[in-house]
Amino acid sequence: xxxxxxxxxxxxxxxxxxxxRVFIQQTEPSAQSRYAAGQLTKALLAKKYTVQQGxxxxxDYTIRLEPINSALGSETxxxxxxxxxxxxxxxxxxxxxxxxxxxxxxxQNGTPLAKITASSEKPHLPLRAIKFDLPWDTYRHSYALDLxxxxxxxxxxxKAFLDMMAANRFNALSLWNLHPYxxxxxxxxxxxxxxxxxxxxxxxxxxxxxxxxxxxERAIDTYLxxxxxxxxxxxxxxxxxxxxxxxxxxxxxxxxxxxxIGKRYTRECVTQVLQEYPELTGFGLTLGEAMGxxxxxxxxxxxxxxIIEGMRLAGRKTKLIHRIPFxxxxxxxxxxxxxxxxxxxxxxxxxxxxxxxxxxxxxxLKYNWSHAHSTPKLIKxxxxxxxxxxxxxxxxxxxxxWTARNEDFFCLRWGVPSFVRAHIAANNQAYVGGxxLGSETxxxxxxxxxxxxxxxxxxxxxxxxxxxxxLWGRLLYNPTTPxxxxxxxxVRRYGPSAAPLLDAYALASSTPLRLASDFDFxxxxxxxxxxxxxxxxxxxVSYISVNQQITQxxxxxxxxxxxxxxxVKNTGSTFGPEKVTPPILAQHLETDCQKAxxxxxxxxxxxxxxxxxxxxxVKVWANLGLHFAEKLKGAVALQTYRTTGxxxxxxxxxxxxxxxLRYWDEVVAITRPLYNDMPLVHLTEQKGHTxxxxxxxxxxxxxxxxxxxxxxxxxxQAQFSSK
Numbered sequence: 052x053x054x055x056x057x058x059x060x061x062x063x064x065x066x067x068x069x070x071x072r073v074f075i076q077q078t079e080p081s082a083q084s085r086y087a088a089g090q091l092t093k094a095l096l097a098k099k100y101t102v103q104q105g106x107x108x109x110x111d112y113t114i115r116l117e118p119i120n121s122a123l124g125s126e127t128x129x130x131x132x133x134x135x136x137x138x139x140x141x142x143x144x145x146x147x148x149x150x151x152x153x154x155x156x157x158x159q160n161g162t163p164l165a166k167i168t169a170s171s172e173k174p175h176l177p178l179r180a181i182k183f184d185l186p187w188d189t190y191r192h193s194y195a196l197d198l199x200x201x202x203x204x205x206x207x208x209x210k211a212f213l214d215m216m217a218a219n220r221f222n223a224l225s226l227w228n229l230h231p232y233x234x235x236x237x238x239x240x241x242x243x244x245x246x247x248x249x250x251x252x253x254x255x256x257x258x259x260x261x262x263x264x265x266x267x268e269r270a271i272d273t274y275l276x277x278x279x280x281x282x283x284x285x286x287x288x289x290x291x292x293x294x295x296x297x298x299x300x301x302x303x304x305x306x307x308x309x310x311x312i313g314k315r316y317t318r319e320c321v322t323q324v325l326q327e328y329p330e331l332t333g334f335g336l337t338l339g340e341a342m343g344x345x346x347x348x349x350x351x352x353x354x355x356x357x358i359i360e361g362m363r364l365a366g367r368k369t370k371l372i373h374r375i376p377f378x379x380x381x382x383x384x385x386x387x388x389x390x391x392x393x394x395x396x397x398x399x400x401x402x403x404x405x406x407x408x409x410x411x412x413x414x415x416l417k418y419n420w421s422h423a424h425s426t427p428k429l430i431k432x433x434x435x436x437x438x439x440x441x442x443x444x445x446x447x448x449x450x451x452x453w454t455a456r457n458e459d460f461f462c463l464r465w466g467v468p469s470f471v472r473a474h475i476a477a478n479n480q481a482y483v484g485g486x487x488l489g490s491e492t493x494x495x496x497x498x499x500x501x502x503x504x505x506x507x508x509x510x511x512x513x514x515x516x517x518x519x520x521x522l523w524g525r526l527l528y529n530p531t532t533p534x535x536x537x538x539x540x541x542v543r544r545y546g547p548s549a550a551p552l553l554d555a556y557a558l559a560s561s562t563p564l565r566l567a568s569d570f571d572f573x574x575x576x577x578x579x580x581x582x583x584x585x586x587x588x589x590x591x592v593s594y595i596s597v598n599q600q601i602t603q604x605x606x607x608x609x610x611x612x613x614x615x616x617x618x619v620k621n622t623g624s625t626f627g628p629e630k631v632t633p634p635i636l637a638q639h640l641e642t643d644c645q646k647a648x649x650x651x652x653x654x655x656x657x658x659x660x661x662x663x664x665x666x667x668x669v670k671v672w673a674n675l676g677l678h679f680a681e682k683l684k685g686a687v688a689l690q691t692y693r694t695t696g697x698x699x700x701x702x703x704x705x706x707x708x709x710x711x712l713r714y715w716d717e718v719v720a721i722t723r724p725l726y727n728d729m730p731l732v733h734l735t736e737q738k739g740h741t742x743x744x745x746x747x748x749x750x751x752x753x754x755x756x757x758x759x760x761x762x763x764x765x766x767x768q769a770q771f772s773s774k
Contacts, residue, residue: 070101071111073164079118083144086217086268087116087151094155100164111135112164116151119143126222126528127173130154137167145222145270149528152218160539172529175475178413178452179527180223180274181216182489188228190278190303190491194746195730199496202511206261208496211511213262217269219524224266225274225335225372225487229281232320235259236327241316243289244282256327263330274372275324276335279317279354280308280342286316306344307353314356321361325369333370333409334358339377347376347391351398363407372413373399373449375441377434392440403448412449413484414441419606421491421575423455424465425567426607427473442482450484455523458733459563460581461493462500462726464668466518466556468534470564471526488523492575492732500726505660508544515664518556545662551650552665559647559672562640566679568607569636570595576733582750583675584733592733594758597708597765600686610636613683617690633687637680644676667721674721678714681707682762689766696771704766712759719753726751 073095077084091114092102103110115138123129123142128150130139139154141147149172157167184190186199202208216224232238233245234255245252266273287294293308325331336358338350345353362369375395403412417433419425431437441451455474495513509515521540525532534553541549563580570585572578577586585595585603595603601613611619611632619626626632631639647669656663685707692700728749735745 070099071164072101072103072109073112073114074103074108074110076113076115078116081144082268083148083270084116087139087148090155091151091158094158098158098161112137114139114154116147117141119147124173125177127171128153129169129171130167131169132167137164142173143270148217148270149220156218156536160543174220174528175530176483176485176527178223178450178485178487179221179524180225180272180452180485180487181221182225182227182454182456182487182491184489184491184494185226185228185231186494186496187234188230190227190229191732191735193492193730193732193735195492195732195735196494198499198730199494202496203494204258206258206265208511209262210265212495212513213265213269213271215513215517215520216271216524219520220528221488221520221524222270223272223274223332224262225276225489226262227276227278227491229278230283231275231277232324233283233285236320236323238316238320238323240319241286241290244286244316246283246285259328260330263328267330272332272370273330274333274335274370275331276337276372276374277358278337278340279358280313281340282313282316290316303340304343305341307342307350309345309349309353314353317357318361318364321358322364325362325365325367329367331369333372334362335372335374335415337374347394350376351394354398359402359405363405365407368407368409370409370413371402372415372452373402374415375432377417377432388434388436389438389440392438396440396446399449400446410448411484413452414446414449415452415454415487416441418453418455418478420573421456421458422567422572422578422580423453423474424457424459424470424564424580425572426564427470427477428607429477430606430608442480446482451482452484452487453478454487454489456575457488457490458492458575459567459579461490461512462729463560463581463671464516464518464556464665465560465563465672466522466537466553467561467564468522468526468537468553468557470561471522472530475526475530486523486527500729501664502725502727507664508661518553541665545659545665548654549662549665551654552669555647555650555669556672558643558650559669559676561643562672562676562679565636565640565676569605569610569612569631570600571604571606576736579731579733582731582752582755583679584755590738592737594755596758597682597686597689597762600682601690607631613686613690617687617694620691621694633683637683640676640680640683644673644680647673664725667725671718671721674714674717678711678718678759681711681714685711685762685766689769693769693772696773701766701769704769705763708762708766712756712763715752715756715759719756722752728754 075088075091077088095102113136115136117138117140120140121142123140123146125143126146126149127142128139128146130137130150130153139147139150141150153170154167186196186203189196237245237252247255263273282292286292290312292310292313321334336354342350376391399412399414402408403410419430420433495516496511498512498515501507513520521537538550538553541552566580567578570578576592579592583595584592587593587599603612605612609629609631611626611630613633616632651666651669654666656666685704688700688704688707691697692704728751731750734748734750737745737748
């Protein structure tokens, strides 16, 4: 080497950055610590650190996964440092994972190891679960659910979904379908009940073993939730059991089958599943469907003789979800809700005393029926009124959990941190154990929404809704988690220009919450907020007409319906300051939605298609909110004209409804190039069509435009009535 070149090489070397070396030390290796160390390794490698394997040589940093310290408490973690050593301690394996994932998050957000500071967290609620309806043998039959079949049979999907759950601190996965056993076992004494040959069954078994193994590695509990008396068609045929109970006939509300063979079959299936799948955490009971004609006591007795007894015979401890039956299932028998509640509480407490059941039992109720994304106040449960039987006196062996169903938005991204925090704060009682989050008319697997063309940063449907899962999971674990954490995720994904997106979503995606607070509902199809659709008098799910908007009662008692508002206004009376009248609601919608549009106005999406979708969804929610505001104003003016005959009010109604149509057209203009015509379970029970025809129905905002425009015609043809 010449002397002339040497100074140049030395100069070049002085500007070369040597990757910092990190040693990850597992003091008590386990499946969970190996998973945690693997997540740390991926994050460090992505940031150009060198991760040393095996014994530590010279390193710049050591990350030590300390022995479990149960004194910290379940799911708790601590991260602390001593110079170039970082230590992570968990109160259990789950806490250790969460501590490592907190470090992963900091690394991903650009914090160098030199700047990592001490931190700790502990869980607010012990159960943070996902409700997941499997696409085979579904509770509802629809192409919108069937299309997820292949995706959900792919273990790569489950790896990604379980990674998301762990990162967001969800600690339980509940898998629901009518009759799960024949996909998992060949019942020893009922082999004809399984429709698969040995190779096919082996493939199904490999799938379930993989799901439960990966969940266990991430310290996620798993529950199987069957619908009790339902069977396979093969079982019905081979063993002469009521064919209406099989999953093809699909009759939910029929008399229960209490035959000895049905009980034996169910009991043996439960035992065999628990024995063949040792990593399955527990089972769930859901009393109701296919139990017609049975008293509450008979239903509880059937459960004890089948699922509970099957759990005992499995020879190991398991956990239990006891879904509280809804009151409407017993009214026809002349049994009051209070009586049913007393019986159910007694049954749950007797189950908790059984030595093979690991407590606490999760006693589950639906929060605000099927539409938890409404008001954070508890207004109703499935079936209507809830008494205090389950809470008074305070239970010691079970915890109440709330199923927060989402049947309201599947396509559009959503995120309102203040709503989730208010929901959790309203359910902070000592008897509350946690939440189940999920849908029954939607499976977050295959992305059937996104139009082809261009590159996006997601593969699966749940990845599109990352903010939804991150908000619910992280805030259920720690409600004091600051908004800065969620804003940082936007910046990590899309760069500094995306920082306003969290505030924009918080404003714009309040629209469906306000609609669901203003528009009373019951079951799944009674409201679909994303489409401004509801169940109508013709027993179809359709666009909410201005007439329906006028007459529909509100869910939240602080909200005032259009009809009630106009009636009181016509008498010269006023409402108290706590009431949200239609004009006040319209004003809130306009203020928030216009502000959301301003926040995203300057975000450049031309070079990032994923960011384009994020910004577009804010714009869609905002324009839907502005549409809703104009519709409310139009409905008030129309009802005022009908009751007073003021012609100016009729003309005002027409103008407001024309403005509502213009905002709807803006929604169509944004969504048409971005979103496919989408299958929707809500549309598969339309009256006057065959099942096959209903399965061909598709949702897109453009398809509803004629119904939106018809509101103008309704106003134009309105007549004054002096009655």
